[in-house]
Amino acid sequence: MTTIATLTGRNLSIHIEGVDEPFIIAPLSGRRGKALTNEFIAICAGASSAVGMEAILRESAGEDVYERVQDELTLFEGESVLTPAFYWQTVLGLEGVNAYLAGGEGLAGAKKALELLILSLGILPTQTAPSTALETLIQKQEPTLRTARSTTTVDRLPANKPRANRAVRKPKPAASPE
Numbered sequence: 565m566t567t568i569a570t571l572t573g574r575n576l577s578i579h580i581e582g583v584d585e586p587f588i589i590a591p592l593s594g595r596r597g598k599a600l601t602n603e604f605i606a607i608c609a610g611a612s613s614a615v616g617m618e619a620i621l622r623e624s625a626g627e628d629v630y631e632r633v634q635d636e637l638t639l640f641e642g643e644s645v646l647t648p649a650f651y652w653q654t655v656l657g658l659e660g661v662n663a664y665l666a667g668g669e670g671l672a673g674a675k676k677a678l679e680l681l682i683l684s685l686g687i688l689p690t691q692t693a694p695s696t697a698l699e700t701l702i703q704k705q706e707p708t709l710r711t712a713r714s715t716t717t718v719d720r721l722p723a724n725k726p727r728a729n730r731a732v733r734k735p736k737p738a739a740s741p742e
Contacts, residue, residue, distance in 0.1 A: 567644045567669060569652075569661045576652045576661065578645050583636065587629050589649045597653040600624060601681075604650065608678070625649040644669050651677050655684055 566581040576589040592600070600620050606612040607620075622630045625646050633642040647669075651660030660677045667676030 565641065565644070567648070567665055569648055569658070569665060571658060576649065576658070578648055580637065580641055580644060583641075587625075587632065587645045587649075589625055589629060589652055592623070592653050596623075597655070600650070601654045604654075621646040621650055624653045640670070647674060647677075651681075654681060656681055 568579045570577050570579075572588065574591055576591075578587040578589065580587070591597075600623060603612065603616060603620055607614055607617055625633065626649075629645070629649070633645050637645065648661040648664050651664055652658070654660055656663070656677065660680060663680045664673040664677040667673035
């Protein structure tokens with residue numbers, strides 16, 4: 565399945581392969597887009613129930629588009645319309661839509677778009693005192709680092725150092741006086 569997103573005036577037009585009529589997503593106001601983004605981040609971070617995601621997608625796409633998606637498309641096809649519609653309403657705009665589509669859609673595409681959203685908001689994963697749900701989400705996605713250093717000699721050797729047993733040195737004979 566191929567999904568193509570283009571701008572048509574101020575609207576986002578999403579074409580799904582095999583569906584004749586495109587899905588037209590009208591932009592929301594900046595305040596509303598910011599509020600939806602904050603709700604989304606809270607859900608991703610586990611601070612809010614995932615049940616609220618349907619309302620976010622419904623508002624992002626618009627009532628008519630949302631109902632059309634529910635009536636005409638499979639779940640996967642619907643995700644390829646509703647998720648780009650959400651990212652279209654965020655600060656990312658078309659870049660978020662393109663990140664989602666270029667990432668392969670589905671979970672992989674959503675991850676790419678989320679990473680772009682994190683970068684766009686200027687959130688650094690190295691911050692130690694999270695002040696928003698997004699920062700908490702980022703820290704949850706960081707790999708766990710080892711906290712203790714190895715204390716064995718073998719583990720402290722450089723990788724290129726041979727680890728074979730060395731022969732014991734024989735003492736050199738004392739020089740004879742002449």
